[in-house]
Amino acid sequence: xxxxxxxxxxxxxxxxxxxxxxxxxxxxxxYTYWYQRKPGQxxxxxxxxxxxxxSGIPERFSGSGSGTTVTLTxxxxxxxxEADYYCQSAGSSSSYVVFGAGTKLTVL
Amino acid sequence: QVQLVESGGGVVQPGRSLRLSCAASGxxxxxxxxxxxxxxxxxxxxxxxxxxxxxxxEYYADSVKGRxxxxxxxxxxxxxxxxNSLRAEDTAVYYCARDNYGxxxxxxxxxxxxxxxxxxxxxxS
Numbered sequence: 001x002x003x004x005x006x007x008x009x010x011x012x013x014x015x016x017x018x019x020x021x022x023x024x025x026x027x028x029x030x031y032t033y034w035y036q037r038k039p040g041q042x043x044x045x046x047x048x049x050x051x052x053x054x055s056g057i058p059e060r061f062s063g064s065g066s067g068t069t070v071t072l073t074x075x076x077x078x079x080x081x082e083a084d085y086y087c088q089s090a091g092s093s094s095s096y097v098v099f100g101a102g103t104k105l106t107v108l
Numbered sequence: 109q110v111q112l113v114e115s116g117g118g119v120v121q122p123g124r125s126l127r128l129s130c131a132a133s134g135x136x137x138x139x140x141x142x143x144x145x146x147x148x149x150x151x152x153x154x155x156x157x158x159x160x161x162x163x164x165x166e167y168y169a170d171s172v173k174g175r176x177x178x179x180x181x182x183x184x185x186x187x188x189x190x191x192n193s194l195r196a197e198d199t200a201v202y203y204c205a206r207d208n209y210g211x212x213x214x215x216x217x218x219x220x221x222x223x224x225x226x227x228x229x230x231x232x233s
Contacts (some may be wrong), residue, residue, distance in 0.1 A: 031211055033219045035153070042223035043153070048209040054221060086153050090210075090217035095167040097143070097155035097218050 002026055004087050004100035011106040018074040020103045022087030025068055032070040033088045034063065036081075037102075043086070047072060074105070082107040110134035110222065112187075112204050117227035120194050128227055130187040130204030135222075137185040141207035143220055144178060144189045146200035146229075154200070157189065158207065158218060171197075194231045201226040 004024040012018045022032060034047035045054050050070060051063035060075045074081055087100040116128040130142070144156040157168045157178040166178050177190040187204050205220035 031217050031219075033209070035220075037153075042203065042225050043205075043220070044223075045209060045219060045221045048219050048221075049211065052209075054209060084152075088153075088155075088219070090215070092215065094165070094214065094216040096169060097158065099145075099153045099155060102152040 006100040112224035114227035128189040
């Protein structure tokens with residue numbers, strides 16, 4: 001298996017743009033998925049296949065990638081966006097899934 | 109209502125076994141693959157296992173291989189996780205999650221679009 005690296009924390013003021021990165025050797029060849037997890041709640045898929053938003057996810061969430069680093073961008077951050085964000089990708093075969101360690105987004 | 113509801117967690121002694129259940133409702137259970145994911149106290153999400161939608165394949169994280177078994181009962185719309193030889197490091201909240209929005213051209217790349225609220229397993233003597 002391999003590792004996905006995320007910054008432990010990101011802090012932004014309301015209305016600013018938050019960028020959460022995820023790095024991994026295979027990310028240039030594999031899709032990345034992003035989950036939002038608030039305390040006491042189940043995770044929510046907020047981005048799939050690098051830059052696709054599931055229905056119901058606000059347009060302020062977007063995804064992008066460059067080489068082995070992908071970025072979840074939250075534009076016009078709101079207080080309700082404060083949560084832990086996890087990136088996720090797949091192994092070289094169909095046999096495993098890997099998560100990043102998570103990034104705590106704090107809205108100041 | 110589209111949902112997954114886990115049950116079966118509890119406090120268990122090391123070396124014992126436990127079976128977790130995940131009841132699905134509001135969608136066609138047999139059309140989807142499913143995962144188990146866990147989160148140990150103070151740690152991040154850790155993928156545990158996947159069962160393909162046709163039931164033909166199951167894969168496990170190295171940390172649980174040989175001790176955990178994922179299965180399902182389509183007649184009951186229920187996913188299971190059999191956990192044997194429990195260890196202290198298995199202490200975690202266990203989530204079941206529906207596989208969807210992935211890339212299903214071999215090799216598959218999985219994603220999880222519906223999660224349960226989790227059930228807590230504590231391994232302690």
